[in-house]
Amino acid sequence: MIFNTRTDRRTLLQLSTVIAATGLLPTASLGQESATENEDSAPTPYPQPSVDARFPAEIAPGVYVLPDRRIPLVPNVGIVVGSERVLVVDCGLGIDSAEAVLDAARRLAPGREIILTLTHAHPEHGFGAQVFAQDARIFYNTAQADHLARSGQGLLDGFRAGVLPPEHQFLLDGIEITPPDETYDDSETRIDLGGRGVVLRSVGLAHSPGDQTIEVPDAGLLFAGDLIEERIYPIVPFFPPLIGAEDIDLPTWRAALRAIEASAPSVIVPGHGALGGTEIAQDVDGYLGALEQVAAGGSDIEAMIAEMRRRYPTWEQPNYIAPALQYLMR
Numbered sequence: 001m002i003f004n005t006r007t008d009r010r011t012l013l014q015l016s017t018v019i020a021a022t023g024l025l026p027t028a029s030l031g032q033e034s035a036t037e038n039e040d041s042a043p044t045p046y047p048q049p050s051v052d053a054r055f056p057a058e059i060a061p062g063v064y065v066l067p068d069r070r071i072p073l074v075p076n077v078g079i080v081v082g083s084e085r086v087l088v089v090d091c092g093l094g095i096d097s098a099e100a101v102l103d104a105a106r107r108l109a110p111g112r113e114i115i116l117t118l119t120h121a122h123p124e125h126g127f128g129a130q131v132f133a134q135d136a137r138i139f140y141n142t143a144q145a146d147h148l149a150r151s152g153q154g155l156l157d158g159f160r161a162g163v164l165p166p167e168h169q170f171l172l173d174g175i176e177i178t179p180p181d182e183t184y185d186d187s188e189t190r191i192d193l194g195g196r197g198v199v200l201r202s203v204g205l206a207h208s209p210g211d212q213t214i215e216v217p218d219a220g221l222l223f224a225g226d227l228i229e230e231r232i233y234p235i236v237p238f239f240p241p242l243i244g245a246e247d248i249d250l251p252t253w254r255a256a257l258r259a260i261e262a263s264a265p266s267v268i269v270p271g272h273g274a275l276g277g278t279e280i281a282q283d284v285d286g287y288l289g290a291l292e293q294v295a296a297g298g299s300d301i302e303a304m305i306a307e308m309r310r311r312y313p314t315w316e317q318p319n320y321i322a323p324a325l326q327y328l329m330r
Contacts, residue, residue, distance in 0.1 A: 004324035009044055032148075048168055049073035049124065051092035053100035056108060059267065059275065060219035062196070064108060066101065068208060068272050072317060073124040073163075078223045078268050079105050082193020082217055085113045088126045089214050089223045091132065094171035098128025102135065115191065119225025120208045121148045121235070121273060123159045129178040139191070140180040141202040143209025151247070152177035158242035203227065208237065213260065220266035227256055230273025230280050232316045234287060236324035250288055250320055257285040287312065291321075295328035 017244040049071055056064040056079060066077040078089030079101075083284075086109035091098040105114055114136035118126040121144050132138055159170045161266045188201040196218055207226045209271045214223040226235060236250070260268070261278045266274055290311060294304050 002112035002327075032216045037131065039211065046073075048070050049093055049164075051097040051100055053077075053097075053104040056104055056301045060216070060221055063216055063219050063221060064104075065269055065275070066104060070273065072272075075119075075125050075225075075271055075319070076223075076273075078214065078269060079100055079108055080196070082112070082192025082196040085109075085115055085120050085191070086255075087191060087193060087198055087214070088114065088132070088136070089118045090225075091117055091128045091270075093115060093124040093213065094128050095131055095174055096128075096171070097119070098131035101128075102131055103222055112194075113137065116143065117212070117214065119214070119223060119227075120144065120211045121152070121153055121155075122208055122226070123163075123172075125225070125271070127156060127175050128158070130176045132177055138178065138180040139182050139184075139200075140312075141200070141210050142183045142185050142202060143202065143250050144212065144330065145180050145183045147209035147247075149179065151235055154242065155295065158239075162239075162242065167255075168308075203256045204249070204252055205249045206256050207235070208243075209247055211253075211256070213256075215263075215265070216233055221269065222260065222263070222265040222267070223269045224260060224281070227253060227266060228270040228280055229261070229271045230276055232273050232281075232312060233312065233320040234284050234320055235320050235323070236288075236291075236327050238323045238330075245327060248327060250292070251327075254285055254288055257288075261285075287301035291324055292328060295325050301325055 012223065050071060051066055051074060053066050054068055058064050062081040064079040068074040068076050070188040073093060075090045075092060077092060078211055084106050088101060088105050091101045114132065116129060116132040116136050118140060129138060156172060156175055156177065158167050164171065188199055191198045191200065197216040199217065201213045203213065211225060213225065236248060238245060238248060258283045263303045264278060266277065268280055270280060291308065294307050298304050301322060304325055308319055308321050
């Protein structure tokens with residue numbers, strides 16, 4: 001079934017609004033203040049970044065989202081059910097989150113073979129994959145697998161030391177960098193879930209090395225990972241030495257956004273935030289373009305941050321503006 005009518009689209013967007021409303025809005029991220037805090041107030045710790053798998057939202061027949069609840073470092077997790085297999089898209093950060101996601105997949109698709117893939121290799125999306133190693137097949141693109149092999153331990157150590165606050169660092173206890181069982185080298189590959197095909201497309205180096213999108217054609221639906229975030233300042237993850245400029249490419253990222261827009265999915269599941277249509281891809285592309293323009297025209301980073309906040313006053317997590325500008329001004 002393809003959701004291509006105005007009524008179907010409206011229903012899905014209303015559902016995403018309900019999902020967001022029932023979650024918790026972030027008050028701060030990475031130890032920095034949110035857009036709504038007083039400049040003189042102390043940062044407020046954000047909620048524990050664990051996936052809540054208790055209430056999967058069915059956004060199309062047999063396609064479910066475990067919503068991020070607008071909590072920083074919690075991704076939107078996808079579960080796509082076929083008659084023979086079930087595909088899990090991202091598993092969250094930490095063993096507890098991954099176990100909850102795996103349990104949800106078993107409940108929603110009893111007896112089916114389980115396949116795990118990641119939209120990209122950043123810790124909040126897949127540093128829990130070891131939970132799937134015994135009972136599922138782990139499937140990444142080659143660039144993503146290579147990035148994990150090359151940088152996974154550094155990302156793990158860096159996230160523990162410099163990203164998670166002390167009260168949440170236990171979430172990375174016992175984490176092992178888990179290689180895939182299988183990879184694909186081409187720009188795209190198709191997985192037959194039984195009566196339903198799913199297309200994995202490798203973007204290459206964009207937001208991270210090995211970004212990929214996951215399309216469910218019979219539902220008119222696309223999982224975009226962190227190529228797209230809804231009403232959140234997109235994370236250009238320039239955090240040297242943890243993540244350097246060599247692991248980011250804005251022109252490829254923007255080209256991927258335009259390709260997503262041209263493919264016209266009825267529904268996009270972003271890496272973080274509420275579901276939307278092609279307008280959320282346009283929003284991110286427009287933001288990245290505005291960011292390039294502002295970075296090219298000034299040298300006062302505080303003034304440039306203020307300008308970006310003026311242009312996007314309702315967006316969350318403004319602490320991600322500075323790394324993006326630093327990446328462009330390096």
